[in-house]
Amino acid sequence: MNAPHVLIVGGGVAGAAVAYFAARLGTWVTVVDAGRHAASEVPSALLNPVRGQSGAVDERAVEGLRLTWALVETLAEAGHPIPHGRAGVLRPVPDGRARQKFERHLPPELPHTWLAPGEAPVPLAPGWEHALWLPEGGWLDGAAFTSGLLAVSGAEVVRGRALRWDARSVTLEDGRALRGDAVVWCGGSVGAGWAGEAATHRAGTLLTLDRPVTRVPVSFGAYLAPAGVGGVLGATFEAPASTWQAPTLPLRSLGWLLGKAEALTDTGGARVTGRWSGTRLSGLVAGRTPDGVWRLSGLGSKGFLLGPLLARHVSGDVVRAARV
Ligand SMILES: Cc1cc2nc3c(=O)[nH]c(=O)nc-3n(C[C@H](O)[C@H](O)[C@H](O)COP(=O)(O)OP(=O)(O)OC[C@H]3O[C@@H](n4cnc5c(N)ncnc54)[C@H](O)[C@@H]3O)c2cc1C
Numbered sequence: 001m002n003a004p005h006v007l008i009v010g011g012g013v014a015g016a017a018v019a020y021f022a023a024r025l026g027t028w029v030t031v032v033d034a035g036r037h038a039a040s041e042v043p044s045a046l047l048n049p050v051r052g053q054s055g056a057v058d059e060r061a062v063e064g065l066r067l068t069w070a071l072v073e074t075l076a077e078a079g080h081p082i083p084h085g086r087a088g089v090l091r092p093v094p095d096g097r098a099r100q101k102f103e104r105h106l107p108p109e110l111p112h113t114w115l116a117p118g119e120a121p122v123p124l125a126p127g128w129e130h131a132l133w134l135p136e137g138g139w140l141d142g143a144a145f146t147s148g149l150l151a152v153s154g155a156e157v158v159r160g161r162a163l164r165w166d167a168r169s170v171t172l173e174d175g176r177a178l179r180g181d182a183v184v185w186c187g188g189s190v191g192a193g194w195a196g197e198a199a200t201h202r203a204g205t206l207l208t209l210d211r212p213v214t215r216v217p218v219s220f221g222a223y224l225a226p227a228g229v230g231g232v233l234g235a236t237f238e239a240p241a242s243t244w245q246a247p248t249l250p251l252r253s254l255g256w257l258l259g260k261a262e263a264l265t266d267t268g269g270a271r272v273t274g275r276w277s278g279t280r281l282s283g284l285v286a287g288r289t290p291d292g293v294w295r296l297s298g299l300g301s302k303g304f305l306l307g308p309l310l311a312r313h314v315s316g317d318v319v320r321a322a323r324v
Pocket of ligand 1: 235
């Protein structure tokens with residue numbers, strides 16, 4: 001029996017990770033990617049298992065975190081070093097009530113330590129009562145991780161935009177039609193917009209900095225983190241929108257971000273060198289949809305924490321179904 005041929009629409013972290021795991025299962029993989037507006041190009045993404053301002057922890061967070069770090073090692077061994085820092089994440093917490101909320105969510109299997117602000121590895125600005133230290137967290141370069149996965153997968157990459165797809169074929173805007181044994185849609189926020197889907201998009205911005213303000217990422221509301229070059233200050237913080245729009249940086253957002261940085265720590269005169277803006281899609285789907293097309297989308301702000309883990313599940317299911 002010939003190896004199944006899997007067609008993937010979208011080459012962000014979702015599509016690249018599905019390609020990687022599907023290829024490891026012995027399939028022939030083609031990725032169709034427009035290469036535009038990928039949220040996965042984020043210059044420095046946190047691997048932070050304790051989310052948002054309520055401290056929610058996804059039940060798959062610890063497994064996802066460890067798998068992503070394992071992939072960073074695998075990619076480096078395969079000749080694709082990924083700029084990253086596996087140095088922990090610091091979550092300052094404003095007061096006892098917020099700490100209680102965090103504590104309710106923290107699973108025993110997630111290594112963590114509560115610190116007094118004075119014990120934190122980063123000198124925090126005044127006003128924080130507690131700090132949660134997550135030693136297994138860190139940051140990585142989103143674009144390098146994604147392109148590394150795609151390269152190591154050995155997938156054929158077709159540059160272009162898919163206009164239509166069904167359970168076994170994908171038609172590109174130049175009229176080319178590709179046929180395969182399964183189709184996996186991983187188009188992210190921009191793809192949901194192009195497809196005219198009802199969806200929730202959230203835009204955000206990272207300011208790139210001439211140097212990292214802190215050695216380890218610090219996150220509450222916004223995050224400061226090292227990056228492959230310099231550092232970043234960012235968040236996905238714009239109001240949710242039901243349609244995709246090219247992200248911009250309104251002046252009030254710039255002011256908000258700079259204020260968040262000062263509220264976290266002394267930025268010590270770091271200079272802003274540029275900006276990267278993107279949109280992410282909410283509403284996780286990881287499986288087969290009623291039209292027979294598989295899908296991994298809606299990774300929200302956890303694309304690098306959970307994307308590879310969910311991709312491993314989805315690709316396993318895709319390949320099993322394609323072999324039946
Ligand atoms: C400002 C910001 C900060 C973030 N910070 C973090 C963080 O710290 N940690 C974290 O884990 N996550 C973070 N995220 C979220 C993370 O970036 C996303 O969850 C993840 O990148 C989504 O990956 P994806 O592959 O689903 O989509 P994308 O990366 O958007 O990729 C989709 C790809 O598919 C292509 N495409 C779409 N439709 C078609 C089509 N019809 N034909 C061909 N190609 C198509 C697009 O051009 C694109 O290349 C952040 C996001 C933003 C915006």
